[in-house]
Amino acid sequence: MKSLARPTKWRKVEFIPNIQYFAPSDTDAASLKENILRIEELEAIRLKDLEGMEQEDCADKMEVSRQTFQRILNAAREKIADSLINGKAIRIEGGNYTRNICPVKCQNCGKGWNESYENFEKILNGEFNCPECSSKRIVCFPSEKKKFCRRGCWRHEGE
Numbered sequence: 001m002k003s004l005a006r007p008t009k010w011r012k013v014e015f016i017p018n019i020q021y022f023a024p025s026d027t028d029a030a031s032l033k034e035n036i037l038r039i040e041e042l043e044a045i046r047l048k049d050l051e052g053m054e055q056e057d058c059a060d061k062m063e064v065s066r067q068t069f070q071r072i073l074n075a076a077r078e079k080i081a082d083s084l085i086n087g088k089a090i091r092i093e094g095g096n097y098t099r100n101i102c103p104v105k106c107q108n109c110g111k112g113w114n115e116s117y118e119n120f121e122k123i124l125n126g127e128f129n130c131p132e133c134s135s136k137r138i139v140c141f142p143s144e145k146k147k148f149c150r151r152g153c154w155r156h157e158g159e
């Protein structure tokens with residue numbers, strides 16, 4: 001078996017924060033430690049703890065399993081608690097987040113996977129290669145459950 005680049009497991013988020021850094025006001029900057037909170041971890045906190053949504057609905061919204069949602073939420077809570085109790089800064093950045101998840105398929109090898117809305121721009125521009133065979137012949141491939149997300153896709157050409 002050849003080694004393959006595994007497609008990223010995307011988490012759908014609606015909220016991208018403007019404020020990305022929180023720090024204790026009276027700490028020496030040189031000795032300040034920080035926790036990195038991923039964008040999808042912040043989204044989990046927002047949905048569950050701020051919006052008060054049921055866990056299942058949160059998972060659906062982020063298009064992850066309930067177990068995955070629980071894991072993301074736990075990681076977020078642990079980091080926030082650690083920062084509040086132990087006086088560490090919180091930096092919010094990175095993660096496997098996207099504004100939407102697009103089901104795509106390689107026309108060359110037939111591999112199907114979920115790609116980020118942002119990467120779909122690269123696919124349209126021929127700047128993205130199939131993780132299985134490196135082909136650029138990638139098309140959107142919605143299942144019954146997931147419709148395509150974007151205008152400008154060739155599925156909608158001529159509409």
Ligand SMILES: [Zn+2]
Pocket residue numbers: 106107108109110111130131132133134135
């Ligand atoms: Zn392929």
